[in-house]
Amino acid sequence: MNAKALKPPRVTDTTLRDGSHAMRHQFTREQVRAIVAALDEAGVPVIEVTHGDGLGGSSIQYGFSGTSELDLIEEAAKTAKRAKIAALLLPGIGTRKELAAAIERGIKVVRIATQCTEADISEQHFGMAKEMGLETVGFLMMAHMRPPEFLAEQAAMMESYGADCVYIVDSAGAMLPDDVRRRVAALKERLSVQVGFHAHNNLGLAIGNTLAAIEEGADQVDGCLRGLGAGAGNAATELIAAVLDKMGINPGLDVFKLMDAAEYIVAPIMPYQPIPDRDAITIGYAGVYSTFLLHARHIAAEFGLDPREILVELGRRQAVAGQEDWILDVALDIVRKKRGVEGAGDAREPAAAERTAD
Amino acid sequence: MYKLLRNPGHMELAMFAGIDPQSEGIARAKKLGVPTSYEGIKAILDDPEIKIVFDATSAKAHVRHAKMLREAGKIAIDLTPAARGPYVVPPVNLGAHLDKDNVNLITCGGQATIPLVYAVRRVVPVRYAEIVSTVASKSAGPGTRQNIDEFTFTTAHGLEAIGGAEQGKAIIILNPAEPPIIMRNTVYVIPATEEFDQAAIVASVDQMVAEVQQYVPGYRLKDAPVFDRRRTPWGERTVIAMLLEVEGAGDFLPPYAGNLDIMTSAAWRVGELFARHVLGIREEVAA
Numbered sequence: 001m002n003a004k005a006l007k008p009p010r011v012t013d014t015t016l017r018d019g020s021h022a023m024r025h026q027f028t029r030e031q032v033r034a035i036v037a038a039l040d041e042a043g044v045p046v047i048e049v050t051h052g053d054g055l056g057g058s059s060i061q062y063g064f065s066g067t068s069e070l071d072l073i074e075e076a077a078k079t080a081k082r083a084k085i086a087a088l089l090l091p092g093i094g095t096r097k098e099l100a101a102a103i104e105r106g107i108k109v110v111r112i113a114t115q116c117t118e119a120d121i122s123e124q125h126f127g128m129a130k131e132m133g134l135e136t137v138g139f140l141m142m143a144h145m146r147p148p149e150f151l152a153e154q155a156a157m158m159e160s161y162g163a164d165c166v167y168i169v170d171s172a173g174a175m176l177p178d179d180v181r182r183r184v185a186a187l188k189e190r191l192s193v194q195v196g197f198h199a200h201n202n203l204g205l206a207i208g209n210t211l212a213a214i215e216e217g218a219d220q221v222d223g224c225l226r227g228l229g230a231g232a233g234n235a236a237t238e239l240i241a242a243v244l245d246k247m248g249i250n251p252g253l254d255v256f257k258l259m260d261a262a263e264y265i266v267a268p269i270m271p272y273q274p275i276p277d278r279d280a281i282t283i284g285y286a287g288v289y290s291t292f293l294l295h296a297r298h299i300a301a302e303f304g305l306d307p308r309e310i311l312v313e314l315g316r317r318q319a320v321a322g323q324e325d326w327i328l329d330v331a332l333d334i335v336r337k338k339r340g341v342e343g344a345g346d347a348r349e350p351a352a353a354e355r356t357a358d
Numbered sequence: 359m360y361k362l363l364r365n366p367g368h369m370e371l372a373m374f375a376g377i378d379p380q381s382e383g384i385a386r387a388k389k390l391g392v393p394t395s396y397e398g399i400k401a402i403l404d405d406p407e408i409k410i411v412f413d414a415t416s417a418k419a420h421v422r423h424a425k426m427l428r429e430a431g432k433i434a435i436d437l438t439p440a441a442r443g444p445y446v447v448p449p450v451n452l453g454a455h456l457d458k459d460n461v462n463l464i465t466c467g468g469q470a471t472i473p474l475v476y477a478v479r480r481v482v483p484v485r486y487a488e489i490v491s492t493v494a495s496k497s498a499g500p501g502t503r504q505n506i507d508e509f510t511f512t513t514a515h516g517l518e519a520i521g522g523a524e525q526g527k528a529i530i531i532l533n534p535a536e537p538p539i540i541m542r543n544t545v546y547v548i549p550a551t552e553e554f555d556q557a558a559i560v561a562s563v564d565q566m567v568a569e570v571q572q573y574v575p576g577y578r579l580k581d582a583p584v585f586d587r588r589r590t591p592w593g594e595r596t597v598i599a600m601l602l603e604v605e606g607a608g609d610f611l612p613p614y615a616g617n618l619d620i621m622t623s624a625a626w627r628v629g630e631l632f633a634r635h636v637l638g639i640r641e642e643v644a645a
Binding site: 059060061063064091092093095096097115117118120121123124125317318319320321322323325326328329332 | 486488490492495500503504505506507509510511527529530531532533534535536539542544546548580581584588589590591597599601
């Protein structure tokens with residue numbers, strides 16, 4: 001695409017949703033209030049607030065929320081003066097019941113996410129969201145697993161259900177810039193609605209891939225302050241703002257205010273700075289769901305394994321979004337194999353005895 | 359149909375009815391010498407010899423059928439989400455409902471996981487039960503796909519009503535891996551108290567798995583139950599995790615589709631117990 005044809009993309013900040021993974025779903029009302037106020041003040045038009053795994057994600061499988069996501073959504077909606085509050089919904093985890101509750105608490109946008117091969121499980125949710133007057137975004141997760149033409153078909157289904165925009169979501173942070181270009185281009189070609197891109201930084205390419213998407217005409221992109229998100233985190237919102245500004249396509253974001261929000265509000269509360277470290281690079285390299293990072297580390301520590309062994313095996317098994325329970329399964333299989341015994345019970349006992357609380 | 363032909367038990371397959379003359383199912387039934395009808399439920403209602411009807415249509419159709427079958431004095435085994443009759447899971451509560459004229463089989467995830475929740479429940483009260491069913495994309499038909507919320511509602515309700523959990527939650531994941539994966543279920547249980555006998559829970563679960571294996575041979579725990587400590591809304595608590603695999607018998611559907619097999623196997627089992635009840639056969643015959 002010709003550089004002069006570039007237009008400013010809409011930036012959605014998802015610190016309070018994707019960042020929920022890194023925070024182990026323990027965001028508080030006060031933190032939400034401070035972050036939303038700063039983003040709103042800096043001109044971010046859409047702010048996503050939900051459990052990391054979407055509405056209804058609070059569970060043993062994904063981790064329980066410290067504060068109910070509905071209370072956090074309500075806090076965000078009360079705080080924002082200009083920005084619209086969005087929520088994520090993964091059909092199969094969340095349902096229309098949770099969506100209705102989130103609408104009640106003030107969301108104006110819903111982002112409906114499916115594994116990139118399963119768009120047809122989202123029809124009833126798009127239907128309800130449109131009926132309730134929401135703006136809708138479709139999320140094709142783990143999009144590195146399928147070729148561009150296939151994704152365009154799935155995106156077209158979401159468009160037919162009522163999506164106002166469909167995202168290519170690099171949940172594994174596994175894509176190279178060219179992978180992003182071809183996928184965004186295929187959707188731009190096929191859809192009459194908008195196209196978006198959501199990056200993860202597992203291979204250190206989040207900002208570069210986001211730019212590749214914008215150059216192919218992506219209408220919407222995602223960021224998180226300080227890159228706070230699953231795996232090695234996401235493209236940093238303040239970084240996107242600075243780069244877009246230098247490119248002359250700043251969509252109205254206050255670059256310094258976003259830097260301040262990242263520096264003074266988010267950095268002090270982060271349990272760690274997500275970076276492409278050993279395990280996160282493995283996630284991008286093996287092409288597994290970024291959210292597996294902390295769960296795999298926890299289980300690996302309990303069983304005395306290298307998290308990479310677990311992550312690579314999950315990639316080989318083609319695990320998809322939301323399959324955190326397979327981490328324990330894979331760990332038990334590896335332990336059994338290493339000890340060379342048939343009975344799993346025997347293999348597990350010593351490790352289980354050493355377990356400590358999360 | 360294939361299960362009934364292979365192992366009729368105390369039943370005889372008298373009719374295979376549908377509404378589409380072009381349906382593959384009707385063509386297959388005909389080929390196997392099973393009487394067929396494409397007039398839907400009418401032919402079944404007209405045949406007084408038919409006592410038990412397996413309804414695998416849709417929730418909407420079953421609401422209508424339930425009334426007609428009741429009036430015709432037939433027993434309905436409902437494989438749809440309509441749930442006009444009580445939920446049944448054969449080794450848990452079927453005995454209590456053999457006097458009913460309509461029973462519902464909940465969902466495949468429910469048939470797979472509720473027995474394990476109940477197995478814990480009979481040892482210690484259950485505060486919370488959560489299940490994750492992962493099925494191969496290829497085994498999830500349009501009905502499941504368009505009504506995925508109903509799967510979670512119905513299964514969660516079953517965990518409470520039949521499994522005995524104070525609170526239930528269900529998650530379903532479709533996995534598109536090639537070759538397709540065998541149906542997998544993870545069952546998490548948080549006991550209501552920390553005072554319980556771990557060995558008794560393991561024994562109860564083993565016994566329940568053996569009972570389900572009587573009618574679903576491909577039903578197995580991948581590992582013994584794992585007892586872990588986790589942060590929960592009720593403080594730091596013991597979480598019991600059970601990893602379950604359900605491989606289909608491969609009668610008609612491929613073996614990975616354990617989710618479909620456990621429904622038809624449970625339906626067969628329910629039909630057989632009703633048949634014995636109707637015939638007045640009391641002793642337990644190996645299925």
